[in-house]
Amino acid sequence: MIIAEITPKENFILLIKSQDNILGEFDVSPYLHSEAFSPLQERHNFEKVINGYYFIEWECGADLSADTIEAKWNIIGQA
Numbered sequence: 001m002i003i004a005e006i007t008p009k010e011n012f013i014l015l016i017k018s019q020d021n022i023l024g025e026f027d028v029s030p031y032l033h034s035e036a037f038s039p040l041q042e043r044h045n046f047e048k049v050i051n052g053y054y055f056i057e058w059e060c061g062a063d064l065s066a067d068t069i070e071a072k073w074n075i076i077g078q079a
Contacts (some may be wrong), residue, residue: 001070007055008047014039014056016069017079024073026064036062 002019002044009015014031028046032038040046043063057063 001066002053003051003056003066003069004053006049007050008049012046012071014049018070021079022075023077024069024075026069026073028064031062031064036060055073 003016004019004021005015005017007015009025012027012032014026014028015023016026017023026038028040032041037060040058040062045058045060048059050059052063053066055063055065056069
């Protein structure tokens with residue numbers, strides 16, 4: 001999967017659109033208790049998500065691969 005767009009939503013959910021126009025939601029909250037992801041508990045840090053197309057990352061160094069996202073996202077439709 002190639003990530004085309006990312007939009008942070010409430011409750012640590014990311015709305016993700018893939019390059020092939022599939023829309024899905026990915027819940028980051030299960031990761032927030034790990035050391036790398038703990039800064040994301042603050043909303044302003046969570047919203048600073050960066051699209052690396054094959055991964056997403058945050059300024060704090062936390063990252064998720066597109067493969068991880070694709071394996072665990074909730075597909076909600078086509079864009």
